[in-house]
Every structure is written in structure tokens, then in C-alpha cells.
Amino acid sequence: MPDHPSRGRFITLEGVDGAGKSTHARFLAEALAARGKRVVATREPGGTPAGEAIREWLLHRAMTHETEALLMFAARREHVVDVIEPALARGDIVLCDRFTDATYAYQGAGHGVPFTMIDALAGWVHGDCNPDLTLLFDVPGEVSRERLARSHARGKAPDKFERETHAFFERVRSGYLARAAAEPRRFRIIDSSRPLDEVRAELRLVADAL
Numbered sequence: 754m755p756d757h758p759s760r761g762r763f764i765t766l767e768g769v770d771g772a773g774k775s776t777h778a779r780f781l782a783e784a785l786a787a788r789g790k791r792v793v794a795t796r797e798p799g800g801t802p803a804g805e806a807i808r809e810w811l812l813h814r815a816m817t818h819e820t821e822a823l824l825m826f827a828a829r830r831e832h833v834v835d836v837i838e839p840a841l842a843r844g845d846i847v848l849c850d851r852f853t854d855a856t857y858a859y860q861g862a863g864h865g866v867p868f869t870m871i872d873a874l875a876g877w878v879h880g881d882c883n884p885d886l887t888l889l890f891d892v893p894g895e896v897s898r899e900r901l902a903r904s905h906a907r908g909k910a911p912d913k914f915e916r917e918t919h920a921f922f923e924r925v926r927s928g929y930l931a932r933a934a935a936e937p938r939r940f941r942i943i944d945s946s947r948p949l950d951e952v953r954a955e956l957r958l959v960a961d962a963l
Contacts, residue, residue: 758844768890771897784960793840796850804828812912818864862928890945
């Protein structure tokens with residue numbers, strides 16, 4: 754009988770808008786693939802046809818903050834069942850651009866949705882399917898605002914989260930840092946305000962360790 758593959762690794766990338774997270778996710782996926790790793794690169798909200806449809810609503814439609822959280826977890830359930838768990842069972846590395854920490858940071862710390870509600874939804878939707886490692890790309894508020902402004906000047910239309918206030922993003926950043934402080938073994942905070950080559954050098958070290 755063939756050996757069963759060992760369970761893969763679940764890596765998430767988090768950070769406020771403008772932290773460069775999505776760019777760094779692509780680089781890390783390529784670095785891991787170059788080392789012979791099987792990588793499933795995905796994102797939230799999204800990752801499945803249903804999740805991508807929900808993403809459009811979340812980014813561009815007005816709704817209550819509680820509805821945002823519920824839709825995030827609806828998309829997440831599809832994502833876990835259809836993409837994340839099967840890839841982990843195959844022994845792949847799953848590299849996910851945002852996961853439940855983002856809901857705690859954005860809907861929880863940012864918009865005031867009770868953490869108890871998010872706790873209950875997380876337990877119901879994905880149980881013990883939690884990240885093995887979370888890379889938190891951290892930048893000061895003024896850096897994220899400057900980067901978003903440059904992106905919008907190049908023609909990228911801002912979504913509803915990118916149009917939020919400075920105070921909102923400060924709450925989101927504080928929410929992320931609080932989660933990192935509570936789970937230091939899972940989180941690795943990466944100073945994403947540094948030059949790109951310095952951040953990539955650190956990501957190569959991460960890739961080497963996986």
C-alpha cells in the first residue's frame with residue numbers, strides 16, 4: 754500500500770491594507786515552489802467560485818458589520834472544505850492571503866463586532882483547521898496611507914475598506930498586534946516598511962525553514 758502523505762502546512766499572511774501583503778504572498782509562493790514545495794496559493798475572501806462572488810459584495814456593497822462577518826465566514830466555510838483541507842490532506846503547503854485573524858482585526862477591532870461572536874463562528878466554520886504560521890506584515894498608519902494613495906493615483910479604484918478612516922486602520926493594526934502578542938509561537942511579525950529587498954530576504958529565510 755502507498756504511504757499516506759503527511760499533513761501539509763497552513764501558512765497565512767496578514768496585515769492592514771497597504772502593507773504589501775499580496776505582493777509578498779506571490780513572492781513567497783514562488784520561493785517555496787523554487788525549493789520543490791507543492792504550494793496552493795489562495796486568498797480570502799475568495800478562493801472558490803462562491804467565495805469570489807461573496808468577495809465582490811464584501812468589498813463594494815454597504816451592509817452592517819455583523820453581516821460582513823457572517824459573509825466572511827460563509828465564504829471561509831466553502832474555502833476550507835473545497836480548497837484548504839484537501840490541500841493539507843495531500844501534504845501541500847497552503848499559502849493563504851488572509852484568514853480568520855483578518856476578521857478579528859477588521860470586523861472585530863475595526864468595526865466593533867463582538868469577539869465572542871467571531872469566536873463562535875470560527876469554531877463552527879473551521880474548528881481546528883487553524884494556521885500553523887501567520888506572517889503579519891506590519892507598517893505604521895502613515896506608510897499604509899501613502900501606499901494606498903499611490904495605488905489609487907495609478908488608477909486602482911479603492912474598495913470600501915480602503916476608504917475607511919485613519920482611526921479605523923489604527924484599530925485594525927492594534928487588533929493584529931494584540932493577536933500576535935497573544936499567540937507569539939504562531940505569529941511572525943515582519944516590518945514591511947523596510948525596503949523590498951530586505952523584506953524578501955526575510956521571506957527567503959521563512960521559505961528555507963518550511
